[in-house]
Amino acid sequence: MGFRLLLGVAWLCAVLPAGLVAQDLSGNFVTECRDRYFWMSTNGKFAGGNFRFDVIDRSGVYPLNDSYAAACGFTYSFNLPGDLIFRASFLACHVESVNDVSYALQYRFVRLDSLGRETVYPFSLSCSTESPWNPREVVCEENYMEVSVRKNVPVIAQEGLAKEDWEAALSIAQEAVMSVWQVVFHQTGMPPKTMNAADARTEGYFINSTTSRVLFRSPYGMAKSEVVMVAGIPVEAIRATVFYKQRWMLLLVDTSAACAKNPSVFDGTYLSWVTPRLLSPLVLHPTKFVDKQIKMGVEGRPLDEITATSRGYQLLVNSTAVKISIPFGAVGGYRKSHVIDNKYNQMYAIDLFLEHQWADDLWEVTQHRSFKPVRTPFIAETPFVINNTIPEEKVFTVTLGIFNPDVELKNFTINGVPLTLPEAINQGIVLTEVQHPNGTKSFVLKVPFTHPLIPQKYIGNGVREFTLNINYTLNIIPENAPYFHPATIVCQIKDVILPVIKGSCTEKSLVFEVTRGNMDHLWAMYIEKHQLTSELAAQRGYILTNQTKFILEVPLFSIGCIYEDISLRGLFVRVELTLIDIGTLVAVLSAVQRCQFPTKQLLVCMPNGVMTVVAVTMEPIPVVEPSKTTLLDKTCKPKEFDSTRALFTFTVNTCGTRSKIVENYLIYENEVVYTRALFPPNAPVITRDSEYRLTIRCRYPLNDTVKLLAERKAVPAPYTGKGFGSLEFNPYSQGSGGSKKFRDVLNLKARIARDVSYSQFYSTFPVSQSMLEPLFLEVELLHPQNLSDQLILQDCWATETPELDASPQWDLVTDSCLTSGDSYKTQFHPVSASALTKSPHHLQRLEVQARSAEDQVLWKQVYLHCLAVVCDSEKAVACNKTCITGVKRSARSVELADSVKGYISAGPVQIVPEGGIAGVKAAGETPLAPYIPVLGVAVGVLLLAVVVFAAKAMRCWVSV
Secondary structure (H helix, E strand, C coil), rough: CCCHHHHHHHHHHHHCCEECCCCCCCCEEEEEEEEEEEEEEEEEHHHHCCEEEEEEEEEEEEEEHHHHHHHHHHEECCCCCCCEEEECCCCCCCCCCCCCCCCEEEEECCCEECCCEEEEEEEEEEEECCCCCCCCCECCCCCCEEEECCCCCCCCHHCCCCCCHHHHHHHHHHHHCCCCCCEEEECCCCCCEEEEEEHHHHHCCCEEECCEEEEEEEEECCCCCEEECCCCCEEEEEEEEEEEEEEEEEEEEEECCECCCCCEEECCCEEEEEEECCCCHHHHCCCEEEEEEEEEEEEEEEEHHHHHHCCCCEEEECEEEEEEEEEECCCCCEEEEECCCCCEEEEEEEEEEEEEEEECCCCCCCEEEEEEEEECEEEECCEEECCEHHHHCCCCEEEEEECCCCEEEEEEEECCEEEEEEHHCCCCCCCEECCCCCCEEEEEEEEECCCCCEEEEEEEECCEEEEEEEEEEEECCCCCEEEEEEEEEEEEECCCCCCCCEEEECEEEEEEEEECCCCCHHHEEEEEECCCHHHHHHHHHHHHHEEECEEEECCCCCCCCEEEECCCCCCEEEEEEEEECCCCCCCCEEEEEEEEECCCCEEEEECCEEEEEEEEECCCCCCCCHEEEEECCCCCCEECCCCCEEEEEECCCCCCCCCEEEECCCEEEEEEEEECCCCCCCCCCCCCCEEEEEEEEEECCCCCCCCCCCCCCCCCCCCCCCCCCECCCCCCCCHHHCCCCCEEEEEHHHHHHHHCCCCCCCCCCCEEECCCCCEEEEEECCCHHHHHHHEEEEEEEEEEECCCCCCEEEEEHHHEEECCCEEEEEEEECCCCCCCCHHHHHHHEEEEEEEECCCCCCEEEEEEEEEEEEEEEEHHHHHCCCCCCHHHHHHHHCCCCEEEEEEHHHHHHHHEECCCHHHCCCCCCCCCCCCCCCCCEEEECCCCCCCCCCCCCCCCCEEE
């Protein structure tokens, strides 16, 4: 045996041409002996795109191409996973047979590189049959039909063939040449065609005789074959009679073959293929037909019934057909991935094998074998994302699947940041590929909540929310087709410990002590609308201690102090410290510390033009009585006084206040004076009173007061009881070359009418009326530049105090559209021309009506404010438009942006419950509300000749 093997190798090497001969040391090839054929498999990547098979015998080397392989009994193709499969029939060309029991095949696999250089892998296979040959065996391969019959059979009787086939073949055989194999082809409607084996080989057919068998092979689609319908199924058949004539013998053999050529069918669940149970081209008398055995299998091997059933395979046989049904994705087949418009698709394929044995009146046993690769169309499949995250572990655990083996994960993007797999691993992200028993796989991704790319936000009630936005990039191999799959995972954990804020008061400051929480990096401290930073603290004079606890000390009179009330009882100050979410800018926690400080001599310059001064009159000797002090206007007397102090509150355009501009500041000055009593009155020469004069000044920067376009809530305006006001503007854009519009002052008058007739108006304020009585507001344009000018109320709102930006507010008109709240409703009243209203387009009338007396939202003091716009004739189109909602409204606002605008206020009106009106009387002595909320002003201590300036700029100036 060893000598024979050595001799075979030496002979094989002798017939190989020069080139690189390689041995399969890496296990790239798998070879097997199977029943009736040789089998080999190799990986498609290894095979590459340029290769060939060479078959070798003692006469030489024969390269295989498609036509030569089909004629000689060789089959090679790629299956769905990409493996190259090679099959060679035991009866193929160049196969050496020993008594039709053992067979030997010499061949080589040749791989070519890009330069055409060859790498040769030689093979020498020897196999034996697993079972004896049957009298007739028909093989339906992928690329050819093959039939072999036993030689020791009787000569075909007349009844063995159709009468016309028999008579034609017999007459031809009688006249044929001795000792030559020949074949007669029969076709419907055509005369029989005979040719010898050599000529048949030239035509692409193959005829051969072995020790015990006669062989005939034909590729599909040959000229002598035809397609017939059997039980409604297309069948390709070739009717051939092979004969051999000697002096005393005539061997006439029916070598017809037939194979079903119908495609498979997929119904969404099962992939099925049907073949006729009785192939009429192979059975002369159907009544004599008897099934002996039907087996199904995959990849050229039959399966036992238990295995087939466990995989879900179905083999159904009826009187006319045999049907094989395979569930989608069943074991034994292959899945192939495909991407169409970034949609993941799958195809399922399986190489079916059917072995059918039967008996009839002519053949004791006919074995019919079919190799049938079948596949489904591409089916869209949406991969699933499973959130396996356990919040307590604080790690996102996300599973993406299920994918076929031909899918690989290339990289992914987390919250917009792309990461390669090595980068992700280096950053603590864990990626695991999970293999499933059916060959599919999933990808498990684990990302810690603490990863820098994972955003988190506080959503309240001690809960924070983590969000993982991930976009997977997968690749389909070997095509390298990308597929992207996004997913968003949100996880909430209730583990937030908020800081604890405690406030206290000292003699000269307000103090906050903050005990830290566990999420302080998410928050920022704010005072007013400004973030509390070390720079801001240094600028404002705050004292910060940032150690175990965070301590903030806000000195009295610092920016950020809010003065709720200034009276002789004391200075009531509050500071609001707010914890803001950095990501959402939403307030998470707020703390307010209120402190009362003794009222000494001081001056408060408010940004709305109100001055408050406390004068101490006990220094002169004899002591001056505070009750007898006044301002420059002797009618302006103290609002409060005691034995040593007097408190004045007044606006900068009243009480004899003087104004002047020094450099870039607007300075207002007044005096607290005491008028001495002189005797005798007609010629005063004697007095016992001391002289007292305290000069007070407020200074406001003039920044931006020239180039100012006022908008609602942006600029406070002073309130007057009679409702008169004017506002100076120079609204021009930078692109206008700096040209100033002619009209600089808008004169408006606001009045509150007693009823809907708008014929009588209140003259003194505050006025009182019932909750259920409507308010009637009239706004008039005074001294219009053009008679064609039209007045428009762009925005109107109500507040409880005279400041335009006071809080809370109730919107009445927004962008010229009426706005109604839950507790009130609004409406415009048309203005018609009359003797009193000669120019109705210079007037606007608005009614505000409470909805229900049960709602006490407006049971307080109310001021009405409006932002009025004057449209000239050039903007007639924009002015004549009615209320427009949505996007078009903003377009209209742009059209009116360069129009002259002004603010006007009226009030106060005291809204009281029904029945309480009698207890309230109108009064006009005090033009200011009893409480003066001031946002962000500086308070200075004034010593006789000391002037304290407001730290916050007044952005526009209003004069009456």
